Amino acid sequence: MSALGNNALVAVIGAGAMGAGIAQVAAQAGHPVKLYDNRPGAAAEAVAGIDRQLGRLVEKGKLQPAARESIRARLQPVEAIEALADARLVIEAIVENLEVKQGLFLQLEALCADNCILASNTSSLSITSLAAGLKRPQQVIGMHFFNPAPLMALVEIVSGLATDPALAVSLYETAKAWGKLPVHTRSTPGFIVNRVARPFYAESLRLLQEGAADCATLDALLREAGGFRMGAFELTDLIGHDVNYAVTCSVFNAFYGDFRFQPSLVQKELVDAGRLGRKSGQGFYCYGEGAESPQPTQLQSHESVDSCVIEGDLGIVQGLAERLRGAGIAVSERAGRGLIQVGDAVIALSDGRLASQRAREDGLRNLVLIDLALDYRTASRIAITWSADTTPVARDQAVALLQRAGLAVSAVADLPGLVVLRTVAMLANEAADAVLHGVGSAADIDLAMCAGVNYPRGPLAWAQQLGAGYTLRVLEHLERSYGESRYRPSLWLRRKNAQGATLDE
Structure with a gap:
C-alpha cells in the first residue's frame, strides 16, 4: 500500500x-x-x-x-x-x-x-x-x-x-x-519515545534525591559530557512538571506498577507546590525577572602533573589518552587492567560499582572513577568520584591530569554508575526491553530517540559502543547495589551478550 x-x-x-x-x-x-x-x-x-x-x-x-x-x-x-x-x-x-x-x-x-x-x-x-x-x-x-x-x-x-x-x-x-x-x-504504554525516555528523567531525579550533586551540576554533566542538548532538570522545567509527572504516572500505572517507571517524590513535591517550571516561573530553577542561573560545581587542583601511565586497553576511554598526549602530557603504556596511573592516583571508568567497593574488591588504592562521555576527545566536562581511602593528594593529582586535558571536573557522591553512565545504561536497558516486547526494531528505537528527543546517539548504538557485556555488567552492579528490580537487566540484552551478537541484529 x-x-x-x-x-x-x-x-x-x-x-x-x-x-x-x-x-x-x-x-x-x-x-x-x-x-x-x-x-x-x-x-x-x-x-x-x-x-x-x-x-x-x-x-x-x-x-x-x-x-x-x-x-x-x-x-x-x-x-x-x-x-x-x-x-x-x-x-x-x-x-x-x-x-x-x-x-x-x-x-x-x-x-x-x-x-x-x-x-x-x-x-x-x-x-x-x-x-x-x-x-x-x-x-x-x-x-x-x-x-x-x-x-x-x-x-x-x-x-x-x-x-x-x-x-x-x-x-x-x-x-x-x-x-x-x-x-x-x-x-503499548508510551509507544517508543515516552517509554524509553523515562530513565533520562528518573536517574537524574534519583541522583538529586540521593545527594549526588546539585541540579546545575547534574544538568551540565549530561550536556557537556553526555552530549545531550539539555539536562533532565532544565528539560522537565521546559516541558512542565505537571505534564512530565503525569506521563510518568501514566506509564507506571499502565505497567501495573513496574518500579522501572516509578515516579519521583521530588517531582511530585514540585507539582504539589505549583512549581511547574518555566510556565509558572519556578521549577528546579527560577525564571523570574533578575533570576540568576546557578552554575555547576567544579573542582580545582594546584597539583602539577606532566606524565601518566596507561595500563592496558582503555576501550571507550581511549580518546582521553589521545587528548592527554595532545595537551603535552608524557604518556607511557604497559600491560594492565585498563587504568590510568598518575602520581598516587589510579583512574578508571566506572563499571557501576561504588568506588569504595571496587577499590576493596579489586585491590586498588587511591581509586578515582570517571564517568562516561559521548566523546572523550571533545567533552568539556567530566564527573568523578573516589574511594573512601583515596588521599586528598591523589584526588588532586587525578583532577590536575583531567584539567590538563581541558576538562572541567565536577565531583559527585560515591554512587553507583555516576551520572552519564547509569543514565545511558538505563536508557539502553529500556530500549532493549522494548525490542524484546516487539514495540519496535532496534533501528527504529534508536532513530526515534535521536529524531524525537534529540539524543546524541541511539541508546542501543551507545550500548554497542560500550559493549553489550560492559553495559550488562553496569546494570548488574546497579541492581546489586540497590537491590531493586528497577535495575534488572533486560533478557534481550542478556541474550545478545550470550550470543556474542551485536545489538543491531
Missing part, C-alpha cells in the same frame, strides 16, 4: 499548537487540508497563525512567496465537523482523554467513507482502546507527531490490535513523503 496521493483530503481536528502544526505539514506536502475545532473561530485563527509562520519563512528566504500562497490556498478552516465527510485521512489532535476521543471516532466513523483513515496524535492512549466499539477498527491508527510538528522529524506510526497492517505501511510511506522520519511501533 503506497503513500496517499497529494489529491487526498487531509482533515485535522483540533486547532491548538499541535493540530495547527500537523495541518501545516500536510498542506506543505501538497494536500488539501481542512482544519476543524469545536471552538468557534479557532480554526480560522489557527490558519491565520500558520500563514504568519509561512510569512516568516519567506522573510528568511526559506520559502518562496508563491509557495506560501499555494500552501495557504490549500488550508481551509471549517466550522462544522460535517464538512470533513469527504476526508481520506482524519488526524485528531484534541484533549488527551480516552472517552472524548472514542466519542469523536464514533462520530467520524458514521460521517466519513468506509475507507477513511482515522488517526490519533495521542502520545500515550491505547490505539486498541480508541478503536474498540467501532465497526471498522482496522481503520484506526496512531500518527504521533512531536512538537513543533513542522520542525520535528519523527512520527510514530502506532498500530493497535485491529489495525490493518497495510494501513500502517501506507501512513509510514505518507509520513516519509511529508519529509518526516517515521517509525513503526505497537500500541
